């Protein structure tokens with residue numbers, strides 16, 4: 001049962017026009033996705049979260065480095081581990097960024113204000129809107145995290161295929177303000193020749209949907225970037241895997 005006032009999808013959105021774009025291009029961006037005051041409210045909830053650093057270990061398992069883990073193992077050891085995740089990025093899939101696991105956290109404190117976003121992303125309103133745009137009315141659930149990319153953070157090329165989950169499409173809902181194009185952090189789409197076919201700048205209250213599988217990455221954020229690259233990112237799921 002929902003504990004929070006629902007976030008409202010902007011009522012003026014022409015879902016069918018966005019669906020045509022998605023079908024043609026394999027991705028679509030929907031600006032002013034939430035009612036503007038609701039987007040402001042989500043942005044205000046993301047800022048003060050207690051974020052964890054995430055990066056894969058040498059077996060490709062995601063390690064979650066909470067502030068407690070840093071206290072326990074010490075900053076030097078954490079830095080060493082992150083350096084190895086950065087070195088692995090030269091050869092294989094890797095990433096370093098901050099994350100907040102909305103759906104894992106929800107049962108611990110469903111009344112926490114951030115879960116207005118969790119409840120919305122799991123709601124029929126969001127799943128049905130997403131389903132209309134991607135042309136898959138059977139969207140059954142969602143897998144989602146909040147993410148925050150700091151200077152130096154990155155995500156190397158991958159296509160979002162998953163062993164178990166049936167991912168119908170990937171989405172990101174951005175809450176990044178005033179981003180300069182030379183700050184990196186773009187969502188990049190890649191072709192077979194190694195060219196970037198499209199680079200989408202982080203934005204505010206923009207929903208991006210793209211097909212799975214699609215080769216993509218997040219460009220490393222420049223050391224001199226001053227804004228926070230904040231978003232809610234995840235996948236619309238089909239059938240039996242719904243959360």
Ligand SMILES: O=C(O)CCC(=O)C(=O)O
Pocket residue numbers: 147155160172186187216217218231233
């Ligand atoms: O943050 C983004 O723009 C994309 C994130 C992504 O590709 C992923 O988490 O798999």
Ligand SMILES: [Fe+2]
Pocket residue numbers: 158159160170216
């Ligand atoms: Fe991805």
